[in-house]
Amino acid sequence: MTKRLTVLATGGTIAGIAGSAIAKDYTSGQISIEEYLEQVGGLGLAAELSGTQIANIDSADIGPEVWGPLHAAIVDALADETCDGVIVTHGTDTLEETAFLLDLTLPATKPVVLVGAMRPADAVGYDGLRNFANAVNVAGDDDAAGRGVLVVMGDRVFGARDVRKMRTRGTDAFRGFPRESVGLVSPSSLEWFGAPWRHGDKAHFGWYDDLPEVAIIYAHAGLTAAQAVRQIGSDIRGVVIAGVGEGNMPETVRQILVAKCAQGLAVVRASRADEGLVDREPEDDANGFVAARALNPQKARILLQLLLAEGVSDPAAIQRAFDGS
Structure with missing residues (x-):
């Protein structure tokens, strides 16, 4: 059965443009979610995707003013019976913080997957399309539920508690500690390294618009x-x-x-x-x-x-x- 996934876009390098395939500098958050879904439409992904633009900024600028609407949109998607999972596109610099906050404040009823890219969309070796295809594979997998918020980068699946950005460059910039990756993924395969660990589906914390x-x-x-x-x-x-x-x-x-x-x-x-x-x-x-x-x-x-x-x-x-x- 084709899974129906909600894509919430916040910007970042995955939606960035350099203006040159070999340029070092680029601008994050230049591609809209509509343009992006049109791009990935030709990949033949086994999912029905619908998208909403929450923000389109560098993740260095992510904070409560984006977290609030993002959290609310995910809650709405999880409550929608027609939605099987959620994908959040996000810049890599603060991806681990957003993932951890969401993991603590969301129920684990359906898959929620954050994904980004280390290279802008017009760069040689752009990793965003593969990472996104991998995220679709994870978010559409029934066994992804009960694992809390997940992060997909570089053919690996990480738990939100463990994931951290370890390098400034390269497509293998993310690692996990104390658990390394909790799964390996490609656009056509997915291997989990253990059973789901979220016992019970309730959020650990309530949501607060103004944190201390x-x-x-x-x-x-x-x-x-x-x-x-x-x-x-x-x-x-x-x-x-x-x-x-x-x-x-x-x-x-x-x-x-x-x-x-x-x-x-x-x-x-x-x-x-x-x-x-x-x-x-x-x-x-x-x-x-x-x-x-x-x-x-x-x-x-x-x-x-x-x-x-x-x-x-x-x-x-x-x-x-x-x-x-």
Whole structure:
């Protein structure tokens, strides 16, 4: 049976134009969803596609003003009995953040797949059409349901929790941690590496148009307490420290954050390293800190925002949420 898939477009490189097949520079978000679906219409994909333009921008500009309409459109599509799955076209720079936010706030009843490209549409070796054809294969597969939000890039399927952009160039720019890819896909084949992992189909969190402000402080050699304090404005409800090594920071910065914790600021220790767990340290209890575990700083920020929005501020309760993410 031909699957009916809803395509929601937000722009990015997959809809970008360079004006030359070999140019380095290009402009994201130049092709409309109508033009794009006309392009892919000649691929012979085994799906009926309908599209809506949510935005047409560089993903560096993605934020709440796009997330809100995008989330609402996906909710509507999932509730539509004529829709079998959703594909979101998205720029790669913040793709992992959008995917993780959606994974936490959407039910897992039908497939939701994010897809992008590393090369603009008029470049030699444009990867967007193949990635999109792969996304259609995944979104149309019955076994994709119950896996939460998925990301398809470079013939691999990633879970939203795991996926991260690891390289600035090349079509193999994405990896997963702690799970690598959860499936391999081509336009004509799909191999899953395990059973669906979302037990129950409800969203983990409600949707909030205004999330609490959480800052990310990037640790580096020579970071001073004064520099850290300048990044913690009066409206900041939480801080994620992109720490060195396993979430470490200079002692003077730690002391400042301990004092801020005592005043009600939520502090999560993550790592600026590409991979690795950040486990709890014996001092975390006394400091009031939370360990990010497998989440990188940008994903830790999103989870902390949602927890604070739901009124969860106790460090032990926040830690339980990170342990279970």
